[in-house]
């Protein structure tokens with residue numbers, strides 16, 4: 001007798017009245033091993049098998065590096081990086097090997113063994129590409145390297161909005177706009193998880209400055225946060241489905257983010273129906289019962305970073321006292337296991353193996369080629385002709401490599417640090433230069449030219465070199481890192497004087513910026529061209545040379561507004577950033593000043609002219625965009641724009657669609673599309689609009705709502721370079 005499945009067998013046995021033999025009826029010994037079941041079913045089946053001690057093992061990660069100050073050894077079983085959660089072999093539950101990973105697999109411990117990884121350019125470079133495929137490819141690259149190194153959890157997917165160019169971690173994030181940041185970070189996460197490596201969107205939420213990050217209380221109204229920072233998370237989570245969310249260090253409206261019922265339970269888990277788990281940032285847990293009941297599922301690296309290991313004895317006591325329910329403990333564990341199943345940690349365990357370094361370096365190179373932003377190009381100084389006979393290359397260690405940002409995201413790059421011995425030498429350093437020399441790449445690109453280098457330490461010598469050359473290319477840098485913010489927008493080490501001296505000696509001066517974020521450029525009018533290369537990554541030198549010589553046409557567009565000076569910002573003084581020694585850190589920061597009008601929206605509200613607007617970027621060709629064609633289908637606008645390449649080179653343009661809602665004069669980005677065109681080619685691009693950006697958040701009803709009425713739709717090439725408005729009537733709707 002053949003039976004399709006066990007329940008059919010069971011029915012047949014009962015129907016025949018035969019006494020059931022227990023072993024014949026038993027469900028498969030390990031139902032959670034059945035990859036055909038849903039992640040939820042598998043997690044539910046498995047949680048029932050766990051002892052309480054095992055449950056506690058899964059909700060508490062340990063630091064995966066030795067730490068002398070805390071007498072903390074390297075945990076047995078950990079590969080070594082940011083964190084480790086031991087597995088449970090008797091039930092085939094794999095351990096969690098967690099590594100930082102926003103810009104590549106950070107590998108701080110394994111540098112001793114010579115382990116390296118491919119360093120991508122800044123998150124802002126990926127965001128500047130305005131290209132979801134670039135973001136996905138970067139994520140897949142990171143996930144693939146992680147998997148081959150034995151890691152299965154990446155602490156990657158930084159989507160805090162840029163509210164201030166001084167924030168030391170801007171380079172880890174994706175700019176000031178919720179749609180652009182949420183879309184591209186969501187794609188990075190999707191890329192990582194495509195490799196069966198779980199990704200962790202972070203830092204939830206409103207961790208938009210480093211100054212006083214572990215104490216500051218961010219004040220902002222609910223609608224404003226829902227329509228700004230939380231929207232970036234909402235979109236990134238919907239698109240990327242990360243297995244985990246990392247709650248941040250700061251407080252939000254009075255409660256620590258990692259014990260914030262509103263953020264974790266109400267918004268994330270209830271309104272967004274997030275099925276994964278919340279892990280704390282390293283040192284961001286402050287309680288047992290309160291945190292667990294507010295929605296924290298896993299405490300990270302507590303022995304080294306928290307005051308107590310809250311999710312051990314204190315939580316056990318809270319359970320015993322009934323302050324936390326056993327159902328909640330099971331929920332915490334189920335969420336962790338569910339994500340591990342959903343991403344494939346059980347079915348596709350990492351396997352150490354060779355990594356295709358060339359392919360991965362090519363991903364890093366393409367990311368910068370798509371994301372570097374050409375800000376200025378007078379009298380078509382760029383692209384440089386390959387038959388130039390003399391070029392002066394100056395500054396920023398361009399003979400050796402390109403700068404990277406510091407802190408936990410820092411990658412020990414392929415080829416090692418190109419410039420050793422710079423301060424700070426310890427965390428958030430060492431200051432690291434990825435070993436991709438722009439000088440060498442420029443020499444290779446300009447094969448007939450005499451290409452000479454000056455370090456820039458001596459502006460007089462640099463100016464003399466520039467004077468003799470047909471073109472001077474000056475590299476300037478601004479190192480930034482996790483844990484502190486810049487005091488202002490000025491380039492360090494008197495680099496402004498260097499650029500001014502070089503530009504005076506040779507007006508055919510190109511400036512290449514390697515910066516965290518926008519900086520002041522007092523010499524801007526004196527130089528011929530400026531290329532923002534962010535932190536350029538492991539193949540940055542090659543990408544920069546390709547862009548300068550026109551082998552690649554720049555197509556990056558700013559994901560941030562470039563202010564003229566600090567007076568234009570919502571907070572000209574960043575609370576506490578330059579406080580005198582002994583001054584207590586600021587207790588609060590008021591994000592209600594700009595509210596949801598972050599970046600370009602603030603500039604519009606205040607009628608300020610930035611130095612360069614959000615969305616801006618030049619090309620070596622020119623484009624024409626028609627006014628948008630707008631129709632309404634199912635209550636939503638359908639927008640198309642014809643883009644034509646009107647120049648003589650192939651290039652890519654970004655169609656940006658901004659919308660103005662009834663009764664709200666502030667325009668917001670509602671959709672975008674990047675399109676590559678041959679010279680003379682035209683294409684009509686349909687640009688999907690994100691319904692949340694056509695909506696208001698209704699706080700009372702806790703949902704997005706399209707109010708209905710007359711909406712103005714603009715197509716444009718930046719937040720200020722726009723077509724005439726096309727008015728469209730939309731019906732009221734819950735999207």
Ligand code: NOJ
Pocket residue numbers: 082100155202203281282408
């Ligand atoms: C603190 C950082 O804020 C976070 O981004 C990182 O993932 C953890 N440290 C672990 O290194």
